[in-house]
Amino acid sequence: MAEPLIQAFPSIEQRIKEAPRVSLFLDFDGTLSWLASVPDEARLDEQTRETLDRIARTNRIVPAVISGRAIEDLYARIRLDGLIYAGNHGLEIFGRRLRFVASGAVANREIVGRISEDLAEELESVPGALVEYKGYTASVHYRQASEADLTKVELAVRSMVASASAHVRVNSGKKVFEIVPRTQWHKGMAVHWINSHLDFREEVLSIYVGDDSTDEDAFGVLPDAITVKVGDPSATLARYYVPDPAAVHRFLEWLAVTT
Numbered sequence: 001m002a003e004p005l006i007q008a009f010p011s012i013e014q015r016i017k018e019a020p021r022v023s024l025f026l027d028f029d030g031t032l033s034w035l036a037s038v039p040d041e042a043r044l045d046e047q048t049r050e051t052l053d054r055i056a057r058t059n060r061i062v063p064a065v066i067s068g069r070a071i072e073d074l075y076a077r078i079r080l081d082g083l084i085y086a087g088n089h090g091l092e093i094f095g096r097r098l099r100f101v102a103s104g105a106v107a108n109r110e111i112v113g114r115i116s117e118d119l120a121e122e123l124e125s126v127p128g129a130l131v132e133y134k135g136y137t138a139s140v141h142y143r144q145a146s147e148a149d150l151t152k153v154e155l156a157v158r159s160m161v162a163s164a165s166a167h168v169r170v171n172s173g174k175k176v177f178e179i180v181p182r183t184q185w186h187k188g189m190a191v192h193w194i195n196s197h198l199d200f201r202e203e204v205l206s207i208y209v210g211d212d213s214t215d216e217d218a219f220g221v222l223p224d225a226i227t228v229k230v231g232d233p234s235a236t237l238a239r240y241y242v243p244d245p246a247a248v249h250r251f252l253e254w255l256a257v258t259t
Contacts, residue, residue: 002233002241005251012226012240016259020202021060023195024255025218026248027210028067028074030174031230034245037144039069039132044077048249054256056082061259064194066090066187068178068214070134088136089180089214090190098197104183105136108167112138115160115168115179122156129153136181143175153177173212187214188221208238209248 005012016022026032029042036042055063064084067074071087071094078085084095091105116133119140123129128144142153157177161170171178187210195204208218211230219227219237226240230248233241242248 002229002236002238004233005228005240005242005247008240013258015205015226016207016255019060019205021062021198021200021204022259023191023198023204023206024055024061024063025191025194025206025208025210026063026065027212027215027230028065028069028077030211031209031245031248032065033077035174038130039139039141042077048252049078049080051249051252051256052078052083053080055252055259056080058256058259061255062096062198064095066190066210066218068134068137068139068173068212070136073134084194086187086190086194088134089178090187090193091136091181091183091185093190093194098194100193101136102181102183102185104181104185108181108183109136111164111167112136112179112181115164119156119160122160123153126153138179139173140177140179141175142177171214173214178214186217188217188219191218191222209242209251210238 029035033042033044052063055061064086066086068089069087071085071092074085074087086093091102093100116131116138120131126145126149130141132139140157157170161168161179167182168179169182171180206222206225208222208225209228216237227238229236229238229241
């Protein structure tokens with residue numbers, strides 16, 4: 001089980017201060033932003049945005065935001081040019097002269113789009129169910145749906161995906177089903193790709209902070225990193241945890257001051 005970040009802070013502080021360069025990876029919803037009832041309501045508060053900007057201007061830390069949101073949506077909610085943005089769970093990446101789209105995402109884009117359209121039509125009668133097509137992936141949100149309709153939502157999603165199971169799969173998240181291309185690419189692979197393409201000659205220390213099941217892919221492939229789960233620490237591959245986005249904001253403020 002992960003240990004509280006605050007209890008391990010002296011050793012973490014030492015590692016960060018001794019590292020020549022640091023790559024900082026942050027999820028958005030539930031990490032930088034509090035979870036919203038509907039995706040469009042999620043906001044990054046101005047103080048946190050200013051803190052990220054200060055971090056991005058340092059010479060030692062390269063911040064990246066890695067999210068299930070489409071990359072255009074992610075950038076629109078942050079609008080800082082010094083960051084790296086990884087959207088659709090890392091399938092697409094841009095910023096700081098980097099640009100990447102996973103080949104499996106491109107190959108299956110039309111299939112994901114068709115499934116999204118069919119699901120939107122099938123779930124139109126379910127109050128609170130929302131199908132969000134994001135170009136390379138899709139999300140079926142049910143945070144506002146009633147408990148009585150959850151089985152119907154899940155059956156619809158899994159049935160639709162089963163018809164194209166050679167090309168796409170379903171991941172379960174916090175009150176959401178993610179429909180993603182069947183590829184080996186995930187957030188952890190995106191982290192490795194970004195680290196390998198940073199123009200660093202020195203050894204890099206990575207910090208990864210996230211709250212959802214898709215972040216576990218990154219926690220699992222970063223054994224030497226500072227990995228932080230936001231929320232329940234009982235079942236995570238992260239080494240540390242913080243309770244909520246407010247604690248994440250305090251950690252970022254400390255980074256901005258001390259580096």
